Amino acid sequence: MYASRNPSNKLYTNIDDVLARFPQSAREGMTDGALHLRFDGREPCQILVQRGIARVVLGGEGSARATVNCSSDAFLELVSDRVEFRTLIQSGKLAIEGDLLFAYGIYSLLLKSNEEAAEQFRAVDTMARGAPLQEVPRVQRPTREQILDTLARNTPLIATGMMRDWRALAWTPERIADEYGDTSVVVEQQVTIPMREFIARMNETPSGGEKPAYVNGCPLPESMYPDVQPPPWFPHHEIRPPQLWMGAPAGDRPSTYLHRDGAPVFLGQVYGRKRVVLFCPDQTPYMYSAAIVRNSELIDPDHFDRDRYPLLARAFRTECIIEPGDILVLPVGWYHCVWALTPNISIAHAYGEDSAWSRS
Numbered sequence: 001m002y003a004s005r006n007p008s009n010k011l012y013t014n015i016d017d018v019l020a021r022f023p024q025s026a027r028e029g030m031t032d033g034a035l036h037l038r039f040d041g042r043e044p045c046q047i048l049v050q051r052g053i054a055r056v057v058l059g060g061e062g063s064a065r066a067t068v069n070c071s072s073d074a075f076l077e078l079v080s081d082r083v084e085f086r087t088l089i090q091s092g093k094l095a096i097e098g099d100l101l102f103a104y105g106i107y108s109l110l111l112k113s114n115e116e117a118a119e120q121f122r123a124v125d126t127m128a129r130g131a132p133l134q135e136v137p138r139v140q141r142p143t144r145e146q147i148l149d150t151l152a153r154n155t156p157l158i159a160t161g162m163m164r165d166w167r168a169l170a171w172t173p174e175r176i177a178d179e180y181g182d183t184s185v186v187v188e189q190q191v192t193i194p195m196r197e198f199i200a201r202m203n204e205t206p207s208g209g210e211k212p213a214y215v216n217g218c219p220l221p222e223s224m225y226p227d228v229q230p231p232p233w234f235p236h237h238e239i240r241p242p243q244l245w246m247g248a249p250a251g252d253r254p255s256t257y258l259h260r261d262g263a264p265v266f267l268g269q270v271y272g273r274k275r276v277v278l279f280c281p282d283q284t285p286y287m288y289s290a291a292i293v294r295n296s297e298l299i300d301p302d303h304f305d306r307d308r309y310p311l312l313a314r315a316f317r318t319e320c321i322i323e324p325g326d327i328l329v330l331p332v333g334w335y336h337c338v339w340a341l342t343p344n345i346s347i348a349h350a351y352g353e354d355s356a357w358s359r360s
């Protein structure tokens, strides 16, 4: 889950405002290129990144690294952080051609909630802490007070014994294919395919050393809601809708690249095992945090360009393995990178007042 929540009063209402406030610098690590934006009935425009400077140019001529087609309403909701990229893709309201990572990098620059997230990150980056966390504690059936305390202290934990009521604990890829085979999932935040087809792909070895496809944070199809439970420590309306993370292992490559979130995340492991590498927010001076966007090279803390990112080698890391029945409680701002150790399925819930659960 990459987005932070944005209270509903902070909505962009006009595309020209969004483009006018476009930052005149790209993120560190963002490579050059053009993103073409095509809205219904409007003149196309492009965002050009050249030698670290980004600017908006009217007209969509020339070659694009990525092209985004969507309605103006969908775009405004997206950059206001009212809806996520993948939700729009799943519903067919937004389509991206070309380099998705580049498009995602530009999107993260435009997000309205960036300033709020930056504020939250600053607070956790600089808070007073004890000794570095050597190991993520495993806590059997933590109470609400324990969870509130762990979030207040901004320290992760693994809650065990809390998923007993989840029907999803009986999921296997084959069962999902049988029961939910016709349901659509978004793969790599880009392509929508039937679940059955994705699961067939999970069992194939990709050709030419390609990374196996991963369902990375696709909104969980509503037909599957009865099988999962929101984190039990909060009223349902305080929890955002569930996201599905699922796929086959990619050898020593991460399934989910290094990033951090602006809201606490509860990652429930349903099937298979995952390795998670974590960096505390106080390691930010070593994290090149502006570069941790989807088109940066700094996506895998086990393999990175040491000449370009020499400080990362100094960052203190904590590792854990999560197994079925574990909920990894990740407070705001903890950098994390995830490797599938086996074919696996997880459900993430983020804390945020914008819930599908409250409608049900």
Ligand SMILES: O=C(O)CCC(=O)C(=O)O
Pocket: 001, 002, 245, 255, 256, 261, 265, 267, 336, 338, 346, 348
């Ligand atoms: O399970 C995964 O692969 C990643 C989950 C994650 O990064 C998140 O929910 O923020």
